Amino acid sequence: MEHLLKVDQLKVNFNTYGGEVKAVRDVSFHVDQGEIVAIVGESGSGKSVTVQSIMGLIPSPPGMIKGGSIQFEGKDLLTLSKRQMRKIKGSKIGMIFQDPMTSLNPTMKVGKQIAEALITHRNFSKANAKNKAVEMLKLVGIPNPEARFQQYPHEYSGGMRQRAMIAIALACSPDLLIADEPTTALDVTIQAQVLELMKELQKKMNTAIILITHDLGVVAETAQRVLVMYGGVVVESASVMELFENPRHPYTWGLLQSIPDTDTSEKKRLVPIAGSPPDLFSPPKGCPFAPRCKYAMDICLEEMPTDYDISDGHTAKCWLNDERAPHPETFARLGETENA
Template identity: 70%
Template sequence: MARDKSKTLIDVKDLRVSFDTYAGEVQAVRGVSFYVNKGEAVAIVGESGCGKSVTAQSTMQLIPMPPGRIKDGQVMFNGKDLTKLTDKQMESIRGSEISMIFQDPMTSLNPTMKVGKQIMEGLIKHQRLSKAEAKKKAIEMLDVVGIPNPEKRVEQYPHEFSGGMRQRAMIAIALSCDPKLLIADEPTTALDVTIQAQILDLMKDLQRDFDTAIILITHDLGVVADIAQRVVVMYAGLVIESGTLDEIFYNGQHPYTWGLMRSIPKVNTDEKERLVPIEGTPPDLFSPPKGCPFAARCKYAMPICKEQMPEKTYLSEDHYVKCWLQHEMAPDVENPIKKGRE
C-alpha cells in the first residue's frame, strides 16, 4: 500500500555521521533514510559495525560531539528537525517524547541511585509531578513491566535486581513519560532465552496498549520476526534493502540479505543443514569503497559492482533494494531463500 505521510512519526532523510579520529575520518553512517509510522515497530538489522546503533543514537543527538558529528541529513520528528535543535531543546524531547533502552542495563542504570528514584527523575522533570506523585507512578511502572513487589523494589538499588529485572527497570524508565517513540538498542542481547521472550512480549504489549512506535536495533532475526512490521537492512553505513517483514524474510533481493537469512538455524525441519556463514569482513569505513560495499564478499559480484554504487530499485511501494542484480542487463540469479522454502 502507498505510504501515508500523515501517519509518519519520525522521518530520517540522508543522515550522514562521521567520527574524527587520530587516524582519520570514520564515515559511520553514509546517507541513511527510513521512516517510522505512529504505533509501528521497525527493525534495523545488520552485523556489528554496520552503523545501526550510531544511526539510532544520532536521532537523539546522543553520540559524543566531538569526536562524532552529524555531517548532513534531517531527522524530522513531529515537524521538527532534531539535528538543528540545541542541547536544551533536545532535553525536553529525550525521555518525554523519545526514549531509549540501551544494550546493557547494568552500565545504563546509575548504581548509586535507587531504581525508583531513577524512574522518578524524568517524571519530576518532564511531567512536573511532586515527589509523592512520582513515587506512586514509579511503583505503577514497575508493576506494568512485570516486576514483583514493586513497593519494595522501588527502594532497591540496581545490583539487587537480576539481569532481566534490570532490563525491565530500564523499560519502566523509558516508558514512564509515555513517549511516542521507543528506541530499543539490542534490548535482549545479554538475557537468556526465557527472559528474552518475556521482554519481547512486554514490548509488544506496550506497543499495543500505549500505541508506542518502536525502532528495534538488533542482529537477531528471530527477535525481528517476533516484533517488527518493517525491516531496514544496513551494511557499511548504508541502507541496502528495506521492506515489510514478509518482503525481507520471504522475498529479500540483496545477496547480503540472503546471507543473513541463511545464517538462521531452522528448527521446524528434519533435514540436517549446515549454516552458511558470510565469508570475508566488512569494508574499512576510513576509506569506503566507491561501489557496492558488499562486492568484495559477494559471489554474484560483477565488475560494475566495484565501480559504482547501485541506485534504489523499487519492487513494491514498501520494498526497495540497492543491487546491480536488479538491472535488466544483469544475469539471472536464483534466490536461495525462495529455493530453500520450496
C-alpha cells in the same frame, strides 16, 4: 500522512587517530505512529550510530553529523539546541540501552531513577512521581513493586534490570521508543519475556518502536518492517513478511542463511558470510558488500547502486535487480536458491 519520524540522507563521521570513519552514509527511513521497525545488520554496520543520532547522543568531538535531516513530529532534531533536545529526550523519545547494568545509576535506587524522569519532564510532585514509578514497575512485570522501588540496580537480576530500563523509557509515555539490542545480555527465556512485554506495551500505549538487533528471529517475532544495514548503508528495506519471502540483496540472503531451521529434524549447516566488513576509513565507491558477494559484477565495485523498487514498500540497493544485469530473471531467483 506525515510520518512520526523521518530520517533523510543522514551522514555521520568520527574523527580518530587513524583517520575519519564514515560510520553512516546517506541513511534514509521513516517510522509511523504505533509501528515497530527493526534495523538489522552485523556489528559495525551503523545501526547504533543511526539511532544515537536521533537521540542527540553522538559525542562531538569526535562525532560529526555531516549531512541530512531527522524530522520528528515535523521538527528537525539536528537544528535544536541542547536544551530543546533535553525536553524531547525521555519525554517524547525514550531509549532502552544495550546493557542495563551500565545504563542504570548504581548509586541511586531504581524507583528514584523512574521518578526522576517524571519530575523532570512531567512536573510531577515527589509523591505522585513515586506512585507512578511503582505503577510502572508493576506494569513491566516486576513483582512486589513497592519494595523493589527502594532497591538498587545490583539487587535486581539481569532481566529485572532490563524491565526497569523499559519502565524508565516508558514512564513519560513517549511517542517513540528506541530499543538498542535490549535482549543481547539476557538468556533465551528472559529474552522472550522482554520482547513480549515490549509488544504488549506498544499495543497499550500506541508507541512506535525502533528495534536494533542482529537477530532475524527476533525481527520475525516482533517487527512489522525491517531495514537491513551494511557498511553504514541501508541495503534493503521491506515489510517483515516480504523480506523473508522475497529477499533481494545478497547480504540479506547471507543473514537468512544464518538462522537455524527449527521446523525440520534434518541437520543443515549454517553458512557464514565469507570475507570481512568494509573499511569505513575508506569505504568502497561501489556497493559495500561487493567484495564479499559471489554474484558481484564489475559495476558493483565501481558505482553505488540505487534503491530499486521491488514492490510497494520494498527496496533493495543491488545491481542484480537492474533490468540491464545479465539474466535478470535468474538473479531474481537467486535468493530462493540461497535459502533453499
